Amino acid sequence: MENLKKAYIAGGCFWGMEDLFRVRPGVKDTEVGYLGGQNDNPTYQNHPGHAEGIEITYDSTVTNYKELLDYFFRMHDPTTVDRQGNDKGSSYRSAIFIQNEDEKQIADEVIKIVDDSGKWPGEVVTTLEPFTKFWVAEDYHQDYLVKNPNGYTCHFERFGTFL
Template sequence: MAQEITLAGGCFWCIEAAYLSVKGIISAQSGYSGGETQNPSYKEVCSGNTGHAEVVKLSYDPTIISTREILEIFFALHDPTQLNRQGNDVGTQYRSAVFYHNDEQRVLAEQIITEITEDEIWQGDVVTQIEAAQTFYPAEQEHKDYFNNNPENQYCQMVVSPKLAKFKKTFASKLK
């Protein structure tokens, strides 16, 4: 039976593109979560005034990929030590967060944060928030599979492509 987890790690275009290429991921849907405004738009979320994070809600087959593996990929895909930002993307909408859908996911996220802190994987403290899943608002249609549909976009070329190249090299055995 499929499970879901919702992750925020900066711009959702990169997170979605990476997970769409992973074995066991049934779907990766960009959207917004963790804020107060109902049915926010991309423009509203980008303003930083809604409280939402750009997120990707994953549906996955736990017989093919474990929650731990999904979270390990997540913590390698972005810098969890950057508070309310990823690189030049600045604001609470780009925060690092795990929106867990069950207690197992919460416990695993906490364990992995402890492990990467003890192993000093990152310089600085991990600031990833761990919160119960909240209302998920799907992003507008133009954001669906944005990277693959807009490879010529300057942001995709300058930011997403290099991240995905590193990701694909690191997680080659997990790719479809």
């Protein structure tokens, strides 16, 4: 289907992000995995430099990249370096993995909108990193909060739209 596109983001533990994005209008599929690291075939026990992130497959006739990023900046704190909730370290950094120049321009635009809103206590520290490869995480991480409804998450919608 030519209307299906993919977006790659990281913003803390991948479970919580996946759980919220899976039900967004236009989102057709989500997978949790590892992005931006130093080794091939990363695992939960061995993913140096990788961020815990998600691959979002979306229908571009229903939603768009800008709207996905708007939600991303509302459901995690993009002003903390290498931290979300109780999770600390570069695995939990806020990052957007850019696939092309259009995505970079949109990401820059949305970051400016978020910063200018003053809703967060500091400036956005989300990194824009080149997309290289998405490594799917282990099966037990996929749909984790569906399988474990009382599992830990630090993700929740904090504001209405920035757009």
